[in-house]
Each structure stands twice: as structure tokens, then as C-alpha cells.
Amino acid sequence: MDLDDIRAAASRIAGAVVRTPLVRCGELWIKPESLQPIGAFKLRGAYNALAELRPAGVVTHSSGNHGQALAYAAKSFGIPCVVVVPEGAPAVKTTAIAGHGAELVIVPPDQRVIAAEKLATERGLTMIPPYDHPSIIAGQGTIGLEIVEDLPDVEVVLIPVSGGGLASGIATAVKLLRPDVAVYGVEPELAADALESLTLGRRVSWDTSRTFRTIADGLRADLSDLTFSILRERLDGIVTVTEDQIKHAMRHLALKGRLVAEPSGAVATAAHLEGKVGQGRTVAILSGGNVDPELFGQVIQGG
Template identity: 40%
Template sequence: MSVLSLADVYRARRRIEGRVLRTPLVESPTLSAIAKNPVYLKLETVQPTGSFKLRGATNALVRLAETGCKRVVTASTGNHGRAVAHAARALGIEAAVCMSSLVPSNKVEAVRALGAQARIVGKSQDDAQAEAQRLVREEGYAYVPPFDHLDVIAGQATIGVEIAEDLPDVAHIVVPLSGGGLFAGIAFAAKQINPAVRMTGVTMERGAAMHASLEAGKPVLVDEVESLADSLGGGIGLDNQYTFPITRELIDEVVLLDEATIARGLVHAYEHERLVLEGAAAVGIAALLAQRLHNAPDFQGPIVLIVTGANIDMNQHRRIVRAG
């Protein structure tokens, strides 16, 4: 854990200030009644790019800009690519974003709209990653990883600092779990400030690379499949240096959800919280509704659900809501 310090997180916060929003923490009366504990939603959906990814990408790119970097590349399931494109445009840096054919078209177009190259490669995040690494080797791009990078983790960790400041007695934080940049960052900051806080990661049943890796005790490959929680897809990298060990040390529980449960969370968010969310952002709500979050007696108290992004294809959202 010595690779990251709380001072790194506070430096990241100063670096991204004015470029990234401090997001609201809003209590949900409906979810609080269900949980029999106060439940708050941390709304990263209001970021300019519609997701939390802007924090880590901005921190990493500001640091690269300070070195004179002019071209960056990343591999992304959509939201990180959009964040890199946004931060790169603001800093006057050329950006390329490599994505697989599983990335929804609305996320691809959002990257292009921000002036970045969108390169569609293969049928998995690993294929997109290989193309990004080729651009680094052959064309001199600087690589901005979607999660396994200390500047990215420190940027995402600023969410944990904001929660601790706005809700000092928080007992339980529930985080969508994918490559681990978000989980590792929030868990690190939150537990540095309050070691007693409970940290739960929530992901889909199929193709959950971090969960499979935690079970195996080392990073492993998984087959990617389509999911409503598409932003949680992709591997964690067999050479994972940071997010796997930090997550393994700090996670208290992993919750796996099927597609129908994720859909119910998305519908509840729309009908009761007045939020349009992508599937990955609704998994915390879905887990709570399904009574899958286990608040042990020592962890009774306020619960925070990280609501990560709003970048769902609206046609898909309408179909899910109509189906109920």
C-alpha cells in the first residue's frame, strides 16, 4: 500500500480542481426506508462527461501535460475514453481511444464528438488494449491506462475524500467493481480516513474479471460477454500492478448480480430517484433492492452508493423502463 499515500490523493484533488466537479451526495428516502439505514447516492453522473472517469483521466493528463506530452492513447469500454478525450481537448493534447466492438455506439460517438480518434478493434478489451500498446511502441503515444495507474487511482480516490468530508459517519460504501481503479481509489482514501468503513464491490455475474481474479488469488483472463453493465466489462490485465493488490487488501465483500437484477436497479433509479443511469451505475441500487448488501451489526449506519455514470443508449434505456 506504500505505493500510494493520502497526500497523493490530496495533490490529485488540487490538480483537478476547476476541471472536475465536486459531486453531490444526496439522500434517498426510498432506499433508506428499504435499508433501514440512511442511504446516500454519490452522483458522479453530473460530471461533464457523464461519469466518474473524468477524475482519474484529468489527474493523469495534467501530469503528462506538465512533461510536454503532445499525444496520448488509451483503451476503454467507453467512459474512460470519453474522459481522456475531454481532458486532452482541454489541455491541447491529441488523443486516440481504442475500443472493442462491444462498446455501445453512443459511447463511441461521444469520443469522436470531443475530437479524439476512436479506433474500433476486435471483440474484447484485450484486443483494444493490444492496439493501444502498438500505438505506444510504433507511433510514440503516451499511454493513459483506464485503471491500473497511480495517477488514475489517485484521481478516483478524491471521491472517497469528498464522502468522508460530507458524511463523516459513513459506515458502508458500495462501489461498482470492474478493473478496480474506482474501487481501489475510494477504498484507499476512505479506509485511510476511517479504517472501520465497510467496502463492498458490486459487479455482474458474467465476465467479472476482478471477482474471478480475487477468487483465483491472482489476475486471470475471463471471457467477455454482453451485459447491461457494459462499463464493468474487460480484463484487469495479467500484469496488474496496483488495482488488484489494493482491492484484494481492502475489499470486504463482492456481490454478483444477474441481468434481471441490474435491470430492476436501473428501473428503480428512473422511477423513484429520477435518474437516467447506465447499467453499471445502477448495480449498487440493484444490490440493495435485492437485499444483497450485508450490513453486519458493527456496520449499521449511513450507506453510500457510488452512482458512476449516465452514458446509456437512450433507446436501450427506454426499452428497459417499458419492460419494467
């Protein structure tokens, strides 16, 4: 994975994906990927993968946003799409997946990968994983290119971490362009498998009984061997935030920045607000805004 791969991805997705602006929110710059057509950054990687691989049909497993992105991209390319989601996935996400024309398959959380792989074999579909694929990572890395272009003197970049595709792509782009920039991953305390993995120097997996405790439903996946190796090389560190800190960041983004963030999308802002990393010209990735309306209302009201 290098800059040529990410720049090629930027050319492929141009016109199909929004080049999101940097929005000032107090002393922080926000990269609002919630403004993408499917409400999250995942469209970058999904569209790049289909444009590069040109499959006849696709299947994936997803907590919601990657499924929406792949369904949206597959519709654009005129190919069938099947999305396997875990029980308990937010209705706002599963409804959107089906709305883009994909077939929705709901399974227990610990069965989603197995189910997707079985469908790929049985139906002859191409698996497009949410993060464990070079084309996906390159697509997400286009965010890093845009950050450096739009804020050349950036000093700190904060990125939500789940399976690690987003952080792998952005960290690669930023570090190869600006090695002096500090790049940090951010996780919920209740799903901090990436922090444990990088601390121990080996990939650690957390059971769904642990990760499903966090409100940040998009940050419950484990790192893959590929993303672990990239993050180990590129990240300056990983910090964690509490559930209350995530909710506070959601309120802050809504009231101060006029930006809607789902819990997963607010963790990078939470890390900044809580002083988890050094100060300086900081960009926080708002990775998605697909939040359940009832939950959002409760959070804004201080619940």
C-alpha cells in the same frame, strides 16, 4: 498509493471536475458521477493523469467512458488523443468520444489493448490506461475523500468493479480515513472475474466471450496486478448482481431518485436493493449515466 497522492489529485482536478453531491434516494445515499461533464467518474482519473504527466499526446483503450474522459481532458490541454474501442461499444459513447475531437479506432474486443500499445509505439504517444495507473487511481480516489467529508458517519460504501481503478481509489481513501467503514465492490454475475480472483487469491482473467454477455458494458474488464493487490488489501468483499437486478436498479434510480444510470452505474444500487450487504448509512456510487436511449426506454418500461 496513499492519502497524499489522492489529496494532490483533488487539488489538480479542482475546477475541472464536478464535486458531485450525495443524493438521498430512500434510505440510500447516491454519489451521482453521472453529473460529470462527460457523464461518468472517469474524468477524475483522466484529468489528473494529464495534469500530472503533461504528455504531448495520448492514446488509450476503452469501453467508452474512459475514452470520453481522456478525449475531453486532452482537448482541455490542447493535445492529440487516440481512443481504441471494442466492436459493439455503445454508439452513445463512441459518438461522444469523436465529438470531443479524439481519433476513434474500432477493433475486435480482444485486440483493443494490443492495438493501443501498437499506436503508442508507432506514433510516440503516451499510453493512459483506463485503470492500471497510479495517477488514474488517485484521481478516482477523490470520490472517497468527498464521501467522508459529506457523510462523516457513513457505514457502508458500494462501488462498481471492472478493471478496479475506481474501487482501488475509493477504498484506499475511505479505509485510510475511516478504517471502520465497510467497503464492498459490486460486479455483474456475468462478469465476476474480480470476485473469482479475490476468492482464489490470484488474478483471474475472463474471456470476452463471457464478459460480453452482461448488459453492463463498462464492467467487462479484468483486474490488473496493481488493482488486484489494492483491492485484496482494502475491500471487505465483492458481491454480484443479476441482469434483472441491474435493470430494476436503473428503474429505481430513474423513478425514485430522478437519476439516469447506465447499467454499469446501477450495480452498486442493485446490491443495496437486493440486500447483498449489511445495512447502515450506505453510499452507492452511480458511476455513469451514458446509457443508450433506446435501452433506457426499454428498461424504464420494464423490458
